[in-house]
Amino acid sequence: MDRKVKAETISEFGTHEKDTGSADVQIAVLSRRIKHLEGHLKANKKDRHSRRGLTNMVSRRKRLLRYLQGKDTDRMVELKKQLGIR
Numbered sequence: 001m002d003r004k005v006k007a008e009t010i011s012e013f014g015t016h017e018k019d020t021g022s023a024d025v026q027i028a029v030l031s032r033r034i035k036h037l038e039g040h041l042k043a044n045k046k047d048r049h050s051r052r053g054l055t056n057m058v059s060r061r062k063r064l065l066r067y068l069q070g071k072d073t074d075r076m077v078e079l080k081k082q083l084g085i086r
Helices: 003-013 023-043 048-071 073-083
Strands: none
């Protein structure tokens, strides 16, 4: 994932112009990285190091979603719909 895609994701999910650290933005950036890495792992099935990184990213996203659920459930549900997360 390059800088341009990351910047677009931040501007799309940020609450204001300089928002780069809110839970929404972090979840969106992680989701884009996860999708990118899934494509890499389909082509490179034996890449165990990247697979471990993928599982770490998925668990970090899961923790952020759990945090967001405690803060604002409606916002979490809407974010999951936008990103296509189960």
